Amino acid sequence: MNARIQRVGVVGGGQMGAGIAEICARAGLDTVVCEADATAARAARERVAASLERAVQRGKFDRMTAEDALARLVFTGSLDDLADRQLVIEAAIENTDAKTEIFAALDKIVEDPEAILATNTSSIPVMRLGMATHRADRVLGLHFFNPVPVLPLVEVVPSLHTAPETVTAIEEFAHNALGKTTIQSRDRAGFVVNALLIPYLLSAIRMAESGFATAADVDAGMELGCAHPMGPLKLADLIGLDTVASIAESLYEEFKEPLYAPPPLLQRMVEAGLLGRKTGRGFHTYDRD
Structure with a gap:
């Protein structure tokens, strides 16, 4: 070799x-x-x-x-x-x-x-x-x-x-x-980390989409209640919402599990160019500088 x-x-x-x-x-x-x-x-x-x-x-x-x-x-x-x-x-x-x-x-x-x-x-x-x-x-x-x-x-x-x-x-x-x-990891969509992470992020997006809780409250709940260093919607913004959507689509295509399907709100935000930190706005607003 x-x-x-x-x-x-x-x-x-x-x-x-x-x-x-x-x-x-x-x-x-x-x-x-x-x-x-x-x-x-x-x-x-x-x-x-x-x-x-x-x-x-x-x-x-x-x-x-x-x-x-x-x-x-x-x-x-x-x-x-x-x-x-x-x-x-x-x-x-x-x-x-x-x-x-x-x-x-x-x-x-x-x-x-x-x-x-x-x-x-x-x-x-x-x-x-x-x-x-x-x-x-x-x-x-x-x-x-x-x-x-x-x-x-x-x-x-x-x-x-x-x-x-x-x-x-x-x-x-x-x-x-x-x-x-x-x-x-085996050669399966999402591998180990994203196969676990993406359904969690999508659940948080659905919670905000439904009006069950605000984005700020969803993130505060996981940061302060579960000791996560970053809430799921802040993390989705950091990853890039286009990337989150792309991974979700690949997972759904492979496994056909509803929990992998990208929520409509995520798809609309990607279409609008609201991709998170890299564009200055996603579920939260960021200083581009």
């Missing part, structure tokens, strides 16, 4: 992709981030730089450490620049067609036949993405949690085709290089 993974590619430089790229660079890895075009690549670099600066301001590490991490990062608008990577982590939009297209392209571009292709999907079947390649034994899910530099968990999700040595290599990489704790 692979020698120790030193060269990592990340496809997508949004909130999750930027976080994954940051922790890879901080771990001393040669990291290339690929975005849709040069403009998006510049925005991804600014996102990582801002995150590193916040960490310096909070005393997490010194400025030299942040500068060294940023120096290890290359940002590009072309997938071709990932040709020499030993591991590529896809963190693009949560859309099956888009992810399938990316995996098919990576299969042709990444030169090392033993290179691992991983997806950060939170709900799309890993098997579907693996079958878009000729190396399904080297494809698996590697699901990080937001914010990536802070939360210690990674879900490792092998498909029916994923080779055991691929799983071992990725678990060692996550533990030893990134300092993460891993859990394994």
Whole structure:
């Protein structure tokens, strides 16, 4: 199997992709981030730089450490620049067609036949993405949690085709290089965490939708009554209501359980562009700055 993974590619430089790229660079890895075009690549670099600066301001590490991490990062608008990577982590939009297209392209571009292709999907079947390649034994899910530099968990999700040595290599990489704790999940929509979390969030949305309680009271109830660090509607806003809806739809499509169906209020808010923290308004209102 692979020698120790030193060269990592990340496809997508949004909130999750930027976080994954940051922790890879901080771990001393040669990291290339690929975005849709040069403009998006510049925005991804600014996102990582801002995150590193916040960490310096909070005393997490010194400025030299942040500068060294940023120096290890290359940002590009072309997938071709990932040709020499030993591991590529896809963190693009949560859309099956888009992810399938990316995996098919990576299969042709990444030169090392033993290179691992991983997806950060939170709900799309890993098997579907693996079958878009000729190396399904080297494809698996590697699901990080937001914010990536802070939360210690990674879900490792092998498909029916994923080779055991691929799983071992990725678990060692996550533990030893990134300092993460891993859990394994079967290749089912939602994996472990979202299969438990999303019905809880949807129940809170239905409670607010019905007028049973206000969003503020729902969140206060779970924070103060159950010692949750964040109420369910604040958490949905943090995740992004479009992402919550997308995961719910994937869960409902797979299991056909009514508790997984996205409530009408959630769908309308997504249609209205009220996506939570990233747009400044969801179930709560936020300062965009």
